[in-house]
Amino acid sequence: MWKIKSFLLFILITGSLHLKGQDPCRFDKEIKSFNELPVAEDEEVFIFTGSSSVRLWEDLATDCDGVPVINTGFGGSQMSDLLYFLDQAVTRFRPVVVYIYEGDNDISAGKRPEDIMTTTKAVVSKLLALDSELRIHFISAKPSPSRWNYKLAYEVFNDLLKDYCDQRPQLFYVDVWNPMLDNQGRPTADIFIADSLHMNRKGYLIWKEVVCGQEKDE
Numbered sequence: 001m002w003k004i005k006s007f008l009l010f011i012l013i014t015g016s017l018h019l020k021g022q023d024p025c026r027f028d029k030e031i032k033s034f035n036e037l038p039v040a041e042d043e044e045v046f047i048f049t050g051s052s053s054v055r056l057w058e059d060l061a062t063d064c065d066g067v068p069v070i071n072t073g074f075g076g077s078q079m080s081d082l083l084y085f086l087d088q089a090v091t092r093f094r095p096v097v098v099y100i101y102e103g104d105n106d107i108s109a110g111k112r113p114e115d116i117m118t119t120t121k122a123v124v125s126k127l128l129a130l131d132s133e134l135r136i137h138f139i140s141a142k143p144s145p146s147r148w149n150y151k152l153a154y155e156v157f158n159d160l161l162k163d164y165c166d167q168r169p170q171l172f173y174v175d176v177w178n179p180m181l182d183n184q185g186r187p188t189a190d191i192f193i194a195d196s197l198h199m200n201r202k203g204y205l206i207w208k209e210v211v212c213g214q215e216k217d218e
Contacts, residue, residue: 027085030074035092037070037093043068045069045094045095047070048099049074049082049100050077050082053101053142053198054071059201063208064212070095072088078102080106083119083126090127094131095134096133097134098136099137100123100138101139102120103116103157103161104144104147108147108150112153113156113160117161121164124168134170135170136171137214138173138174139207140158140175141154145186145197146195146196147197148186155177158175158177174214179209179210180203190202191203
């Protein structure tokens with residue numbers, strides 16, 4: 001009996017920790033700043049949103065030259081957070097194109113790629129229900145030295161994401177995984193800052209070529 005009680009206590013504790021980690025209130029500051037951004041009335045807007053790889057893209061507007069961008073990245077977010085804050089981060093701006101980078105933190109938090117995709121589909125459904133002509137670009141999970149132990153899970157997620165996008169004309173898969181690998185198939189070391197997770201300017205120059213170049217090619 002005590003083994004059962006210990007197991008139930010373990011589930012309760014770990015479940016509570018998970019809920020705490022997913023507390024949407026932790027993004028109050030970021031969401032407040034999104035709500036304060038003006039909404040363009042007569043301009044086609046491109047939204048870039050997702051976790052810290054988007055939030056820290058300081059030269060986004062310059063790199064995507066000629067594209068009217070709004071950055072609503074919020075560091076530490078997961079796909080479920082984006083779904084929760086979709087109105088504040090995306091739809092209130094009435095964009096014509098949306099770029100999404102999520103999945104990185106989801107994998108490192110232990111979520112299954114299949115479960116992340118379930119949330120991804122909910123995000124897409126909500127966006128297309130509001131604007132059936134919206135173009136949605138999903139940026140693949142990136143490879144980083146500090147999370148290389150999750151390599152297989154990232155690859156599975158990226159494959160699922162690509163397959164999902166390939167089956168739908170308004171969804172586009174943006175592969176940053178392969179361009180960020182070196183000749184040995186590992187993350188290129190000098191494109192990251194000291195934490196081996198977030199990118200330096202060299203990393204963002206790769207994203208500039210791959211991510212910003214995609215919309216111009218269409």
